[in-house]
Amino acid sequence: MARTGTEELRRRNRAALVEQLHRHGPQTRAELTEALGLNRSTIGALAADLAESGYVQETTGRSTGSAGRPSTLAECVPKAAMVTAVEIRVDLVRFALVGLGGEVLERAETELDGDDPVDAIAAVTRGTARDALEAVAAVPGLVDAGSVAHSTELGWAGRDLAADLAAATGREWQVVDTATAAAVGEWSRGDAHESTKLLYLHGGRGLTAGLVVDGRAQRGGSIQLGHIVVQPGGRECACGLRGCLEAEMEVFGYAEDIEHATLAAGMGDGAARDGLRRSGEDLGRALGAVVTATGPDEILFGGWLRELYLATAAPVRSALAETTLPHLRSRLRLRTPVLGDEGALTGAAETGFAAVVDGMR
Amino acid sequence: MARTGTEELRRRNRAALVEQLHRHGPQTRAELTEALGLNRSTIGALAADLAESGYVQETTGRSTGSAGRPSTLAECVPKAAMVTAVEIRVDLVRFALVGLGGEVLERAETELDGDDPVDAIAAVTRGTARDALEAVAAVPGLVDAGSVAHSTELGWAGRDLAADLAAATGREWQVVDTATAAAVGEWSRGDAHESTKLLYLHGGRGLTAGLVVDGRAQRGGSIQLGHIVVQPGGRECACGLRGCLEAEMEVFGYAEDIEHATLAAGMGDGAARDGLRRSGEDLGRALGAVVTATGPDEILFGGWLRELYLATAAPVRSALAETTLPHLRSRLRLRTPVLGDEGALTGAAETGFAAVVDGMR
DNA sequence: ATCATATGTTGCAGTCAACAACAAATCTCG
DNA sequence: CGAGATTTGTTGTTGACTGCAACATATGAT
Secondary structure, X not given: OOOXXXXXXXXXXXXXXXXXXXHHOOEEHHHHHHHXXXXXXXXHHHHHHHHHOOOEEEEOOOOOOOOOOOOOEEEEOHHHOEEEEEEEOOOEEEEEEEEOOOOEEEEEEEXXXXXXXXXXXXXXXXXXXXXXXXXXXEEOOEEEOOEEEXXXXXXXXOEOHHHHHHHHHOXXXXXXXXXXXXXXXXXXXXXXXXXXXXXXXXXXXXEEEEEEEOOEEOXXXXXXXXXXXXXXXXXXXXXXXXXEHHHHOOOOOOHHHHXXXXXXXXXXXXXXXXXXXXXXXXXXXXXXXXXXXXXXXXXXXXXXXHHHHHXXXXXXXXXXXXXXXXXXHHOOEEEOOOOHHHHHHHHHHHHHHHHHHHHHO | OOOOOHHHHHHHHHHHHHHHHHHHOOEXXXXXXXXXXXXXXXXXXXXXXXXXXXXXXXXXXXXOOOOOOOOOEEEEOHHHOEEEEEEEOOOEEEEEEEEOOOOEEEEEEEEOOOOXXXXXXXXXXXXOOOOOOXXXXXXXXXXXXXXXXXXXXXXXXXXXXXXXXXXXXXXXXXXXXXXXXXXXXXXXXXXXXXXXXXXXXXXXXXXXXXXXXXXXXXXXXXXXXXXXXOOOOOOEOOOOOEOEHHHHOOOOOOHHHHHHHHHHHHOOOHHHHHHHHHHHHHHHHHHHHHHHHHOOOEEEEXXXXXXXXXXXXXXXXXXXXXXXXHHHHHOOEEEOOOOHHHHHHHHHHHHHXXXXXXXXX
């Protein structure tokens, strides 16, 4: 495998074509010529090349309704490159085997009942682990170089998850944090493709955030939103600090809590209403710091933060308004994700495909 | 100019060679062969090509002391590509004309006395504006797409500085914020080259921060450190918010203030000592939020924050320890910059050269 | 049925980088 | 002091890739 020379050009173009098809679905050769800015003949050669190596399938003649010879349609062959994606939660593990182009080929979910997630993953990926080119695990917490430095939810600190998974399954794993994975998912397969700096907030047992800049996960990604200190010297947090957002909001922790509180507040329960409002304000203040520090143009409220945001949009916005400069707010959209709780799994898969495509270059 | 094809390969290699020489100084062809991973003959062709177009000068035979034919030394020709760099401060404008390779060819400084910086820049760059391939202005504040969205120091809001500079000088300008420029400078020409995520704090009339990730300025860069809210509902700030770091620390604003306070504290002035300690704690708390949100591995205290940090390292560190997770702290180095107050100007120039090299690709 | 239109296909030309053989310049060791 | 070892520049050749232009093909429009 030559690392330089004209062959590199070919590799890059091949990778670009595969990426294009993976991201934007089946396309005619004419569209590919336009999209990649290459010559017709070059696209023809590339497509033939990729068809021979099995990545791409070409189906003839699709009548467009306009004049001219119909263009041949190229599309990904899902089984040509598969990615194993896994999402670890407190009480369950979700698994998907995704094919090139994004089609989900297999899918499973395992309740943990106190088992180690690594064992559950090893069991569920047993049949497919070797077939997948990449394997990616999304885990809630602070991830650094494959290792989980800190996870409130799982009670882990400094666990080398990539190594444990490798030992249990006999293959390499990439580890990302749930929020960053979800951000990647929403950007690539969701509704946030126009965002140049996307901040995804994930509410699970803990609160984390992930940033996607120009479509790529921010290096050293995960933001421990739950451990932004909103009340200096406030309540003691499990992490050892004081006044963390997580500690101050500890009355909540699940979507159901929010729904109960919202229901109670609607029925005139003043304490519930105040609790919701205060939580919204705390969240808005923590966000203020994150927005000032990172300057996103879009924020998605995921996990149970979705419910909290929908119930408390006004206090969130006003607290945000009190803690960020007008210009940063003016270009900022606040929304909820469109992939629901599939975002992290989708994003984990897309992270894998990014590695696959990079590996072709 | 073909955008694809084999010529692109050549362009990329040419650019890589120039970048290598610009960043690491004169090198032998043998070293270039090693660094770029290309063949000897290819390097020879590239060097000849670049020598002919005037970017590179080759001087023969440098005896290394070891066996073998002495390698020819290649070095940048400064005048082959010049960059105009300008730093705007509250009361003065600094200018440098920098040649390829980093040599400063001209330099000037103009006191403003209330004049518009744009006029001063137009005057000082009159002779050289057309000769420079790129022109970059560093300005303290929140910069977005060439426009200064907010600057406490200069009292600007929404000023399209790039357009104003273009109108006054008859050429295009790139606008960056001072802190990000200084971060780029410290990374490329300073001491922080090993940092993968460098956070530079700039203390001028306002407080800003800039982030350099893997050697590249963070997109949408500047962080308004001074407007991180450290005391919700605290003192009113000029920006309209309450409890901003800048407002809470308003007793300071210049290095001399710190020196006076340090002197007074040393002579037993309890109020001065308390003020310093409180400022250090406020800074540490604001930093806690920024560190949690961005996860740097190195922080440089620039401008008068250098003096504050040197005087109050202990409270800064302890406040930081109270507001960030241990893992984020453990890999974090706190230091002061090595380029002094030259960092921003250096970084502005390097930003220009990055554009020059990108333009060659 | 014929022409216009859009697209795939084929052969050719230009360019590039790797390779290998050779030339040049220095050091080392006897 | 000289021969071999060593490192590096140079040259000619080769294989590969993309762009281009001419041609072939398949459709719609008249």
